[in-house]
Amino acid sequence: MEPRDVRAAGAVVTRKGGEVLLVHRPKYDDWSFPKGKLDPGEHPVTAAVREVAEETGLDVRLGPALAPQRYRMSTGRWKWVDYWTAKVVGSDDVTGYVPNDEIDAVEWVEWSAATHRLTYEHDRETLAEARPLRRKTRALVVLRHAKARSRDAWRKDDRERPLIRLGQAQSQRLVPLLAAFDVTSVHTSSSVRCVQTVAPYVDTTGWPAKLYDELSEEDATVEGVVDLVDTLLEAGESTVVCTHRPVLPTVLDALQVPEVKLEPGGMLVVHHRKGRVVAAEVLEP
Structure with a gap:
Protein backbone atom coordinates (compact mmCIF):
# COMPACT_ATOMS: atom_id res chain seq x y z
CA MET A 1 0.00 0.00 0.00
CA GLU A 2 1.50 3.32 -1.10
CA PRO A 3 1.86 5.90 1.71
CA ARG A 4 -0.45 8.91 1.70
CA ASP A 5 0.61 12.14 0.02
CA VAL A 6 2.21 14.84 2.14
CA ARG A 7 -0.07 17.91 2.02
CA ALA A 8 1.41 21.40 2.10
CA ALA A 9 0.47 24.94 1.12
CA GLY A 10 2.24 28.18 0.31
CA ALA A 11 2.12 31.40 -1.64
CA VAL A 12 3.82 33.32 -4.41
CA VAL A 13 4.05 36.69 -2.67
CA THR A 14 4.64 39.69 -4.94
CA ARG A 15 4.89 43.45 -4.56
CA LYS A 16 4.95 46.55 -6.76
CA GLY A 17 8.06 46.89 -8.85
CA GLY A 18 7.97 43.32 -10.12
CA GLU A 19 9.51 41.51 -7.17
CA VAL A 20 8.70 38.13 -5.65
CA LEU A 21 9.47 36.82 -2.16
CA LEU A 22 11.83 33.84 -1.94
CA VAL A 23 13.24 31.90 1.00
CA HIS A 24 16.43 29.86 1.38
CA ARG A 25 16.42 26.58 3.31
CA PRO A 26 19.90 25.67 4.61
CA LYS A 27 18.99 22.01 5.14
CA TYR A 28 18.46 21.56 1.40
CA ASP A 29 20.47 24.59 0.20
CA ASP A 30 17.58 25.58 -2.06
CA TRP A 31 15.60 28.70 -2.94
CA SER A 32 11.84 28.36 -3.07
CA PHE A 33 8.54 30.01 -2.13
CA PRO A 34 7.41 30.10 1.51
CA LYS A 35 5.36 26.97 2.17
CA GLY A 36 4.89 24.20 4.70
CA LYS A 37 2.92 21.15 5.78
CA LEU A 38 -0.69 21.34 6.89
CA ASP A 39 -1.42 20.82 10.56
CA PRO A 40 -3.92 18.00 11.29
CA GLY A 41 -7.37 19.11 10.15
CA GLU A 42 -6.07 22.43 8.80
CA HIS A 43 -7.48 23.90 5.59
CA PRO A 44 -4.84 24.60 2.87
CA VAL A 45 -5.93 28.25 2.70
CA THR A 46 -5.28 28.71 6.41
CA ALA A 47 -1.97 26.85 6.14
CA ALA A 48 -0.75 29.03 3.26
CA VAL A 49 -1.22 32.24 5.28
CA ARG A 50 0.23 30.71 8.43
CA GLU A 51 3.31 29.29 6.71
CA VAL A 52 4.18 32.60 5.02
CA ALA A 53 3.96 34.33 8.40
CA GLU A 54 6.08 31.69 10.12
CA GLU A 55 8.77 31.55 7.46
CA THR A 56 9.04 35.25 6.57
CA GLY A 57 7.44 37.25 9.38
CA LEU A 58 5.02 38.84 6.89
CA ASP A 59 1.22 38.86 7.06
CA VAL A 60 -0.38 38.20 3.68
CA ARG A 61 -3.79 38.04 2.05
CA LEU A 62 -4.41 35.61 -0.77
CA GLY A 63 -5.30 36.27 -4.39
CA PRO A 64 -6.13 33.81 -7.19
CA ALA A 65 -5.19 30.16 -6.74
CA LEU A 66 -2.41 28.58 -8.80
CA ALA A 67 -2.16 25.03 -10.07
CA PRO A 68 -1.07 22.69 -7.27
CA GLN A 69 2.33 21.05 -7.44
CA ARG A 70 2.71 17.30 -7.03
CA TYR A 71 6.11 15.69 -6.99
CA ARG A 72 7.92 12.72 -5.45
CA MET A 73 10.07 13.46 -2.42
CA SER A 74 13.44 11.87 -1.66
CA THR A 75 11.62 9.61 0.82
CA GLY A 76 9.56 8.16 -2.02
CA ARG A 77 6.31 9.77 -0.86
CA TRP A 78 4.39 12.17 -3.07
CA LYS A 79 4.02 15.79 -1.95
CA TRP A 80 1.01 17.90 -2.90
CA VAL A 81 1.43 21.67 -2.51
CA ASP A 82 -1.45 24.12 -2.97
CA TYR A 83 -0.39 27.63 -3.96
CA TRP A 84 -2.01 31.05 -4.15
CA THR A 85 -0.77 34.44 -5.24
CA ALA A 86 -0.53 36.83 -2.31
CA LYS A 87 0.09 40.42 -1.24
CA VAL A 88 1.54 41.67 2.03
CA VAL A 89 -0.67 43.45 4.53
CA GLY A 90 1.30 46.21 6.27
CA SER A 91 5.06 46.53 5.99
CA ASP A 92 6.85 44.25 3.52
CA ASP A 93 10.33 44.99 4.91
CA VAL A 94 12.32 41.79 5.51
CA THR A 95 15.69 43.39 6.29
CA GLY A 96 15.18 42.65 9.98
CA TYR A 97 14.51 38.95 9.45
CA VAL A 98 16.42 36.79 11.93
CA PRO A 99 17.87 33.64 10.27
CA ASN A 100 17.17 30.24 11.81
CA ASP A 101 17.87 26.58 11.12
CA GLU A 102 14.82 26.22 8.86
CA ILE A 103 14.97 29.50 6.87
CA ASP A 104 18.23 31.42 6.89
CA ALA A 105 17.41 34.04 4.23
CA VAL A 106 14.27 35.86 3.04
CA GLU A 107 14.63 38.15 0.04
CA TRP A 108 12.59 40.20 -2.41
CA VAL A 109 13.96 39.23 -5.83
CA GLU A 110 13.30 40.86 -9.20
CA TRP A 111 11.07 38.64 -11.35
CA SER A 112 13.58 37.59 -14.03
CA ALA A 113 16.26 37.03 -11.41
CA ALA A 114 13.86 34.88 -9.42
CA THR A 115 13.47 32.57 -12.40
CA HIS A 116 17.18 31.79 -12.19
CA ARG A 117 17.36 31.84 -8.39
CA LEU A 118 14.66 29.19 -7.88
CA THR A 119 16.17 25.74 -7.48
CA TYR A 120 13.36 23.58 -8.87
CA GLU A 121 11.70 23.49 -12.25
CA HIS A 122 8.23 23.06 -10.72
CA ASP A 123 8.73 26.35 -8.85
CA ARG A 124 9.77 28.12 -12.04
CA GLU A 125 6.56 26.85 -13.67
CA THR A 126 4.51 28.16 -10.75
CA LEU A 127 6.27 31.52 -10.98
CA ALA A 128 5.44 31.78 -14.69
CA GLU A 129 1.79 30.95 -13.96
CA ALA A 130 1.65 33.64 -11.27
CA ARG A 131 3.03 36.44 -13.46
CA PRO A 132 -0.23 37.41 -15.25
CA LEU A 133 -2.07 37.22 -11.90
CA ARG A 134 0.33 39.38 -9.89
CA ARG A 135 -1.81 42.56 -9.92
CA LYS A 136 -3.85 43.12 -6.79
CA THR A 137 -7.44 41.88 -6.88
CA ARG A 138 -10.40 42.00 -4.54
CA ALA A 139 -12.40 38.96 -3.50
CA LEU A 140 -16.16 38.54 -3.62
CA VAL A 141 -16.92 35.39 -1.65
CA VAL A 142 -20.23 33.72 -2.48
CA LEU A 143 -21.08 31.63 0.58
CA ARG A 144 -23.81 29.04 1.00
CA HIS A 145 -25.02 28.99 4.58
CA ALA A 146 -23.74 26.19 6.83
CA LYS A 147 -25.66 23.02 7.65
CA ALA A 148 -29.09 23.89 9.07
CA ARG A 149 -31.93 21.94 10.65
CA SER A 150 -33.97 19.84 8.28
CA ARG A 151 -36.67 21.77 6.49
CA ASP A 152 -39.10 18.83 6.89
CA ALA A 153 -38.63 18.75 10.66
CA TRP A 154 -39.06 22.52 11.13
CA ARG A 155 -42.62 23.68 11.82
CA LYS A 156 -42.05 27.41 12.27
CA ASP A 157 -41.29 30.18 9.77
CA ASP A 158 -38.50 28.85 7.55
CA ARG A 159 -36.67 32.17 7.90
CA GLU A 160 -36.06 31.24 11.55
CA ARG A 161 -34.61 27.77 10.87
CA PRO A 162 -31.22 27.63 12.69
CA LEU A 163 -27.93 25.84 12.16
CA ILE A 164 -27.32 22.43 13.67
CA ARG A 165 -24.15 21.65 15.62
CA LEU A 166 -22.27 20.66 12.45
CA GLY A 167 -23.26 23.95 10.86
CA GLN A 168 -22.05 25.87 13.89
CA ALA A 169 -18.68 24.14 13.61
CA GLN A 170 -18.55 24.96 9.89
CA SER A 171 -19.25 28.61 10.61
CA GLN A 172 -16.34 28.71 13.08
CA ARG A 173 -13.99 27.19 10.50
CA LEU A 174 -14.97 29.90 8.02
CA VAL A 175 -13.30 32.60 10.13
CA PRO A 176 -9.67 32.09 9.01
CA LEU A 177 -10.77 31.33 5.44
CA LEU A 178 -12.60 34.64 5.04
CA ALA A 179 -9.74 36.46 6.76
CA ALA A 180 -7.26 34.91 4.32
CA PHE A 181 -9.02 36.78 1.49
CA ASP A 182 -9.15 40.04 3.46
CA VAL A 183 -12.94 40.14 3.72
CA THR A 184 -13.91 43.42 5.40
CA SER A 185 -17.53 43.70 4.25
CA VAL A 186 -20.23 41.17 5.24
CA HIS A 187 -23.56 40.87 3.41
CA THR A 188 -26.08 38.17 4.25
CA SER A 189 -29.62 36.97 3.84
CA VAL A 226 -27.93 42.01 -9.65
CA ASP A 227 -27.94 45.50 -8.11
CA LEU A 228 -26.18 44.22 -4.99
CA VAL A 229 -23.55 42.25 -6.94
CA ASP A 230 -22.83 45.23 -9.21
CA THR A 231 -22.39 47.47 -6.17
CA LEU A 232 -20.01 45.04 -4.49
CA LEU A 233 -17.91 44.58 -7.62
CA GLU A 234 -17.36 48.31 -7.73
CA ALA A 235 -16.54 48.55 -4.03
CA GLY A 236 -12.91 48.94 -3.03
CA GLU A 237 -12.91 46.11 -0.51
CA SER A 238 -13.27 42.34 -0.35
CA THR A 239 -16.73 41.09 0.56
CA VAL A 240 -18.73 37.99 1.45
CA VAL A 241 -22.32 37.35 0.37
CA CYS A 242 -24.09 34.59 2.31
CA THR A 243 -27.25 33.17 0.79
CA HIS A 244 -29.21 29.99 0.00
CA ARG A 245 -28.88 27.21 -2.57
CA PRO A 246 -31.92 28.35 -4.64
CA VAL A 247 -30.54 31.91 -4.80
CA LEU A 248 -26.98 30.93 -5.76
CA PRO A 249 -27.66 30.60 -9.54
CA THR A 250 -28.94 34.19 -9.61
CA VAL A 251 -25.83 35.44 -7.79
CA LEU A 252 -23.48 33.52 -10.08
CA ASP A 253 -25.36 34.68 -13.17
CA ALA A 254 -24.99 38.28 -11.99
CA LEU A 255 -21.25 37.67 -11.63
CA GLN A 256 -21.19 36.07 -15.10
CA VAL A 257 -19.35 33.00 -13.82
CA PRO A 258 -20.26 29.36 -14.54
CA GLU A 259 -22.72 27.78 -12.15
CA VAL A 260 -21.14 25.55 -9.51
CA LYS A 261 -22.58 23.33 -6.81
CA LEU A 262 -21.75 24.42 -3.28
CA GLU A 263 -22.23 22.19 -0.28
CA PRO A 264 -23.50 23.75 2.98
CA GLY A 265 -20.71 25.98 4.25
CA GLY A 266 -18.97 25.95 0.86
CA MET A 267 -17.87 29.08 -0.94
CA LEU A 268 -16.95 30.36 -4.36
CA VAL A 269 -14.16 32.93 -4.14
CA VAL A 270 -14.41 35.29 -7.10
CA HIS A 271 -11.31 37.45 -7.62
CA HIS A 272 -11.99 40.67 -9.49
CA ARG A 273 -10.16 43.80 -10.57
CA LYS A 274 -11.80 47.02 -11.73
CA GLY A 275 -15.16 45.28 -11.95
CA ARG A 276 -13.85 42.40 -14.08
CA VAL A 277 -13.67 38.82 -12.84
CA VAL A 278 -10.09 37.53 -13.05
CA ALA A 279 -10.40 34.08 -11.48
CA ALA A 280 -12.68 31.96 -9.30
CA GLU A 281 -12.21 28.93 -7.06
CA VAL A 282 -14.49 26.67 -5.03
CA LEU A 283 -13.53 26.01 -1.40
CA GLU A 284 -15.40 23.39 0.55
CA PRO A 285 -15.76 23.58 4.33
Missing part, protein backbone atom coordinates in the same frame (compact mmCIF):
# COMPACT_ATOMS: atom_id res chain seq x y z
CA SER A 190 -31.73 38.02 6.79
CA SER A 191 -32.70 34.38 7.44
CA VAL A 192 -31.38 33.04 10.76
CA ARG A 193 -29.27 30.24 9.26
CA CYS A 194 -27.34 32.73 7.11
CA VAL A 195 -26.90 35.25 9.91
CA GLN A 196 -25.58 32.48 12.16
CA THR A 197 -23.16 31.34 9.44
CA VAL A 198 -21.35 34.69 9.32
CA ALA A 199 -21.76 35.49 13.04
CA PRO A 200 -18.40 34.01 14.17
CA TYR A 201 -16.56 36.07 11.56
CA VAL A 202 -18.45 39.21 12.55
CA ASP A 203 -17.79 38.55 16.24
CA THR A 204 -14.09 37.87 15.64
CA THR A 205 -13.32 40.77 13.31
CA GLY A 206 -15.80 43.42 14.37
CA TRP A 207 -16.93 43.98 10.78
CA PRO A 208 -20.71 44.50 10.93
CA ALA A 209 -23.06 42.31 8.91
CA LYS A 210 -25.58 43.93 6.57
CA LEU A 211 -28.82 41.93 6.35
CA TYR A 212 -30.89 41.71 3.15
CA ASP A 213 -34.36 40.27 2.72
CA GLU A 214 -33.63 40.19 -1.02
CA LEU A 215 -30.96 37.51 -0.43
CA SER A 216 -33.46 35.21 1.31
CA GLU A 217 -35.25 32.33 -0.41
CA GLU A 218 -38.62 33.96 0.13
CA ASP A 219 -37.85 37.50 -1.09
CA ALA A 220 -34.95 37.21 -3.54
CA THR A 221 -35.41 38.98 -6.87
CA VAL A 222 -33.16 39.00 -9.90
CA GLU A 223 -33.10 42.79 -9.93
CA GLY A 224 -32.20 43.01 -6.24
CA VAL A 225 -29.41 40.45 -6.50
Whole structure:
Protein backbone atom coordinates (compact mmCIF):
# COMPACT_ATOMS: atom_id res chain seq x y z
CA MET A 1 0.00 0.00 0.00
CA GLU A 2 1.50 3.32 -1.10
CA PRO A 3 1.86 5.90 1.71
CA ARG A 4 -0.45 8.91 1.70
CA ASP A 5 0.61 12.14 0.02
CA VAL A 6 2.21 14.84 2.14
CA ARG A 7 -0.07 17.91 2.02
CA ALA A 8 1.41 21.40 2.10
CA ALA A 9 0.47 24.94 1.12
CA GLY A 10 2.24 28.18 0.31
CA ALA A 11 2.12 31.40 -1.64
CA VAL A 12 3.82 33.32 -4.41
CA VAL A 13 4.05 36.69 -2.67
CA THR A 14 4.64 39.69 -4.94
CA ARG A 15 4.89 43.45 -4.56
CA LYS A 16 4.95 46.55 -6.76
CA GLY A 17 8.06 46.89 -8.85
CA GLY A 18 7.97 43.32 -10.12
CA GLU A 19 9.51 41.51 -7.17
CA VAL A 20 8.70 38.13 -5.65
CA LEU A 21 9.47 36.82 -2.16
CA LEU A 22 11.83 33.84 -1.94
CA VAL A 23 13.24 31.90 1.00
CA HIS A 24 16.43 29.86 1.38
CA ARG A 25 16.42 26.58 3.31
CA PRO A 26 19.90 25.67 4.61
CA LYS A 27 18.99 22.01 5.14
CA TYR A 28 18.46 21.56 1.40
CA ASP A 29 20.47 24.59 0.20
CA ASP A 30 17.58 25.58 -2.06
CA TRP A 31 15.60 28.70 -2.94
CA SER A 32 11.84 28.36 -3.07
CA PHE A 33 8.54 30.01 -2.13
CA PRO A 34 7.41 30.10 1.51
CA LYS A 35 5.36 26.97 2.17
CA GLY A 36 4.89 24.20 4.70
CA LYS A 37 2.92 21.15 5.78
CA LEU A 38 -0.69 21.34 6.89
CA ASP A 39 -1.42 20.82 10.56
CA PRO A 40 -3.92 18.00 11.29
CA GLY A 41 -7.37 19.11 10.15
CA GLU A 42 -6.07 22.43 8.80
CA HIS A 43 -7.48 23.90 5.59
CA PRO A 44 -4.84 24.60 2.87
CA VAL A 45 -5.93 28.25 2.70
CA THR A 46 -5.28 28.71 6.41
CA ALA A 47 -1.97 26.85 6.14
CA ALA A 48 -0.75 29.03 3.26
CA VAL A 49 -1.22 32.24 5.28
CA ARG A 50 0.23 30.71 8.43
CA GLU A 51 3.31 29.29 6.71
CA VAL A 52 4.18 32.60 5.02
CA ALA A 53 3.96 34.33 8.40
CA GLU A 54 6.08 31.69 10.12
CA GLU A 55 8.77 31.55 7.46
CA THR A 56 9.04 35.25 6.57
CA GLY A 57 7.44 37.25 9.38
CA LEU A 58 5.02 38.84 6.89
CA ASP A 59 1.22 38.86 7.06
CA VAL A 60 -0.38 38.20 3.68
CA ARG A 61 -3.79 38.04 2.05
CA LEU A 62 -4.41 35.61 -0.77
CA GLY A 63 -5.30 36.27 -4.39
CA PRO A 64 -6.13 33.81 -7.19
CA ALA A 65 -5.19 30.16 -6.74
CA LEU A 66 -2.41 28.58 -8.80
CA ALA A 67 -2.16 25.03 -10.07
CA PRO A 68 -1.07 22.69 -7.27
CA GLN A 69 2.33 21.05 -7.44
CA ARG A 70 2.71 17.30 -7.03
CA TYR A 71 6.11 15.69 -6.99
CA ARG A 72 7.92 12.72 -5.45
CA MET A 73 10.07 13.46 -2.42
CA SER A 74 13.44 11.87 -1.66
CA THR A 75 11.62 9.61 0.82
CA GLY A 76 9.56 8.16 -2.02
CA ARG A 77 6.31 9.77 -0.86
CA TRP A 78 4.39 12.17 -3.07
CA LYS A 79 4.02 15.79 -1.95
CA TRP A 80 1.01 17.90 -2.90
CA VAL A 81 1.43 21.67 -2.51
CA ASP A 82 -1.45 24.12 -2.97
CA TYR A 83 -0.39 27.63 -3.96
CA TRP A 84 -2.01 31.05 -4.15
CA THR A 85 -0.77 34.44 -5.24
CA ALA A 86 -0.53 36.83 -2.31
CA LYS A 87 0.09 40.42 -1.24
CA VAL A 88 1.54 41.67 2.03
CA VAL A 89 -0.67 43.45 4.53
CA GLY A 90 1.30 46.21 6.27
CA SER A 91 5.06 46.53 5.99
CA ASP A 92 6.85 44.25 3.52
CA ASP A 93 10.33 44.99 4.91
CA VAL A 94 12.32 41.79 5.51
CA THR A 95 15.69 43.39 6.29
CA GLY A 96 15.18 42.65 9.98
CA TYR A 97 14.51 38.95 9.45
CA VAL A 98 16.42 36.79 11.93
CA PRO A 99 17.87 33.64 10.27
CA ASN A 100 17.17 30.24 11.81
CA ASP A 101 17.87 26.58 11.12
CA GLU A 102 14.82 26.22 8.86
CA ILE A 103 14.97 29.50 6.87
CA ASP A 104 18.23 31.42 6.89
CA ALA A 105 17.41 34.04 4.23
CA VAL A 106 14.27 35.86 3.04
CA GLU A 107 14.63 38.15 0.04
CA TRP A 108 12.59 40.20 -2.41
CA VAL A 109 13.96 39.23 -5.83
CA GLU A 110 13.30 40.86 -9.20
CA TRP A 111 11.07 38.64 -11.35
CA SER A 112 13.58 37.59 -14.03
CA ALA A 113 16.26 37.03 -11.41
CA ALA A 114 13.86 34.88 -9.42
CA THR A 115 13.47 32.57 -12.40
CA HIS A 116 17.18 31.79 -12.19
CA ARG A 117 17.36 31.84 -8.39
CA LEU A 118 14.66 29.19 -7.88
CA THR A 119 16.17 25.74 -7.48
CA TYR A 120 13.36 23.58 -8.87
CA GLU A 121 11.70 23.49 -12.25
CA HIS A 122 8.23 23.06 -10.72
CA ASP A 123 8.73 26.35 -8.85
CA ARG A 124 9.77 28.12 -12.04
CA GLU A 125 6.56 26.85 -13.67
CA THR A 126 4.51 28.16 -10.75
CA LEU A 127 6.27 31.52 -10.98
CA ALA A 128 5.44 31.78 -14.69
CA GLU A 129 1.79 30.95 -13.96
CA ALA A 130 1.65 33.64 -11.27
CA ARG A 131 3.03 36.44 -13.46
CA PRO A 132 -0.23 37.41 -15.25
CA LEU A 133 -2.07 37.22 -11.90
CA ARG A 134 0.33 39.38 -9.89
CA ARG A 135 -1.81 42.56 -9.92
CA LYS A 136 -3.85 43.12 -6.79
CA THR A 137 -7.44 41.88 -6.88
CA ARG A 138 -10.40 42.00 -4.54
CA ALA A 139 -12.40 38.96 -3.50
CA LEU A 140 -16.16 38.54 -3.62
CA VAL A 141 -16.92 35.39 -1.65
CA VAL A 142 -20.23 33.72 -2.48
CA LEU A 143 -21.08 31.63 0.58
CA ARG A 144 -23.81 29.04 1.00
CA HIS A 145 -25.02 28.99 4.58
CA ALA A 146 -23.74 26.19 6.83
CA LYS A 147 -25.66 23.02 7.65
CA ALA A 148 -29.09 23.89 9.07
CA ARG A 149 -31.93 21.94 10.65
CA SER A 150 -33.97 19.84 8.28
CA ARG A 151 -36.67 21.77 6.49
CA ASP A 152 -39.10 18.83 6.89
CA ALA A 153 -38.63 18.75 10.66
CA TRP A 154 -39.06 22.52 11.13
CA ARG A 155 -42.62 23.68 11.82
CA LYS A 156 -42.05 27.41 12.27
CA ASP A 157 -41.29 30.18 9.77
CA ASP A 158 -38.50 28.85 7.55
CA ARG A 159 -36.67 32.17 7.90
CA GLU A 160 -36.06 31.24 11.55
CA ARG A 161 -34.61 27.77 10.87
CA PRO A 162 -31.22 27.63 12.69
CA LEU A 163 -27.93 25.84 12.16
CA ILE A 164 -27.32 22.43 13.67
CA ARG A 165 -24.15 21.65 15.62
CA LEU A 166 -22.27 20.66 12.45
CA GLY A 167 -23.26 23.95 10.86
CA GLN A 168 -22.05 25.87 13.89
CA ALA A 169 -18.68 24.14 13.61
CA GLN A 170 -18.55 24.96 9.89
CA SER A 171 -19.25 28.61 10.61
CA GLN A 172 -16.34 28.71 13.08
CA ARG A 173 -13.99 27.19 10.50
CA LEU A 174 -14.97 29.90 8.02
CA VAL A 175 -13.30 32.60 10.13
CA PRO A 176 -9.67 32.09 9.01
CA LEU A 177 -10.77 31.33 5.44
CA LEU A 178 -12.60 34.64 5.04
CA ALA A 179 -9.74 36.46 6.76
CA ALA A 180 -7.26 34.91 4.32
CA PHE A 181 -9.02 36.78 1.49
CA ASP A 182 -9.15 40.04 3.46
CA VAL A 183 -12.94 40.14 3.72
CA THR A 184 -13.91 43.42 5.40
CA SER A 185 -17.53 43.70 4.25
CA VAL A 186 -20.23 41.17 5.24
CA HIS A 187 -23.56 40.87 3.41
CA THR A 188 -26.08 38.17 4.25
CA SER A 189 -29.62 36.97 3.84
CA SER A 190 -31.73 38.02 6.79
CA SER A 191 -32.70 34.38 7.44
CA VAL A 192 -31.38 33.04 10.76
CA ARG A 193 -29.27 30.24 9.26
CA CYS A 194 -27.34 32.73 7.11
CA VAL A 195 -26.90 35.25 9.91
CA GLN A 196 -25.58 32.48 12.16
CA THR A 197 -23.16 31.34 9.44
CA VAL A 198 -21.35 34.69 9.32
CA ALA A 199 -21.76 35.49 13.04
CA PRO A 200 -18.40 34.01 14.17
CA TYR A 201 -16.56 36.07 11.56
CA VAL A 202 -18.45 39.21 12.55
CA ASP A 203 -17.79 38.55 16.24
CA THR A 204 -14.09 37.87 15.64
CA THR A 205 -13.32 40.77 13.31
CA GLY A 206 -15.80 43.42 14.37
CA TRP A 207 -16.93 43.98 10.78
CA PRO A 208 -20.71 44.50 10.93
CA ALA A 209 -23.06 42.31 8.91
CA LYS A 210 -25.58 43.93 6.57
CA LEU A 211 -28.82 41.93 6.35
CA TYR A 212 -30.89 41.71 3.15
CA ASP A 213 -34.36 40.27 2.72
CA GLU A 214 -33.63 40.19 -1.02
CA LEU A 215 -30.96 37.51 -0.43
CA SER A 216 -33.46 35.21 1.31
CA GLU A 217 -35.25 32.33 -0.41
CA GLU A 218 -38.62 33.96 0.13
CA ASP A 219 -37.85 37.50 -1.09
CA ALA A 220 -34.95 37.21 -3.54
CA THR A 221 -35.41 38.98 -6.87
CA VAL A 222 -33.16 39.00 -9.90
CA GLU A 223 -33.10 42.79 -9.93
CA GLY A 224 -32.20 43.01 -6.24
CA VAL A 225 -29.41 40.45 -6.50
CA VAL A 226 -27.93 42.01 -9.65
CA ASP A 227 -27.94 45.50 -8.11
CA LEU A 228 -26.18 44.22 -4.99
CA VAL A 229 -23.55 42.25 -6.94
CA ASP A 230 -22.83 45.23 -9.21
CA THR A 231 -22.39 47.47 -6.17
CA LEU A 232 -20.01 45.04 -4.49
CA LEU A 233 -17.91 44.58 -7.62
CA GLU A 234 -17.36 48.31 -7.73
CA ALA A 235 -16.54 48.55 -4.03
CA GLY A 236 -12.91 48.94 -3.03
CA GLU A 237 -12.91 46.11 -0.51
CA SER A 238 -13.27 42.34 -0.35
CA THR A 239 -16.73 41.09 0.56
CA VAL A 240 -18.73 37.99 1.45
CA VAL A 241 -22.32 37.35 0.37
CA CYS A 242 -24.09 34.59 2.31
CA THR A 243 -27.25 33.17 0.79
CA HIS A 244 -29.21 29.99 0.00
CA ARG A 245 -28.88 27.21 -2.57
CA PRO A 246 -31.92 28.35 -4.64
CA VAL A 247 -30.54 31.91 -4.80
CA LEU A 248 -26.98 30.93 -5.76
CA PRO A 249 -27.66 30.60 -9.54
CA THR A 250 -28.94 34.19 -9.61
CA VAL A 251 -25.83 35.44 -7.79
CA LEU A 252 -23.48 33.52 -10.08
CA ASP A 253 -25.36 34.68 -13.17
CA ALA A 254 -24.99 38.28 -11.99
CA LEU A 255 -21.25 37.67 -11.63
CA GLN A 256 -21.19 36.07 -15.10
CA VAL A 257 -19.35 33.00 -13.82
CA PRO A 258 -20.26 29.36 -14.54
CA GLU A 259 -22.72 27.78 -12.15
CA VAL A 260 -21.14 25.55 -9.51
CA LYS A 261 -22.58 23.33 -6.81
CA LEU A 262 -21.75 24.42 -3.28
CA GLU A 263 -22.23 22.19 -0.28
CA PRO A 264 -23.50 23.75 2.98
CA GLY A 265 -20.71 25.98 4.25
CA GLY A 266 -18.97 25.95 0.86
CA MET A 267 -17.87 29.08 -0.94
CA LEU A 268 -16.95 30.36 -4.36
CA VAL A 269 -14.16 32.93 -4.14
CA VAL A 270 -14.41 35.29 -7.10
CA HIS A 271 -11.31 37.45 -7.62
CA HIS A 272 -11.99 40.67 -9.49
CA ARG A 273 -10.16 43.80 -10.57
CA LYS A 274 -11.80 47.02 -11.73
CA GLY A 275 -15.16 45.28 -11.95
CA ARG A 276 -13.85 42.40 -14.08
CA VAL A 277 -13.67 38.82 -12.84
CA VAL A 278 -10.09 37.53 -13.05
CA ALA A 279 -10.40 34.08 -11.48
CA ALA A 280 -12.68 31.96 -9.30
CA GLU A 281 -12.21 28.93 -7.06
CA VAL A 282 -14.49 26.67 -5.03
CA LEU A 283 -13.53 26.01 -1.40
CA GLU A 284 -15.40 23.39 0.55
CA PRO A 285 -15.76 23.58 4.33
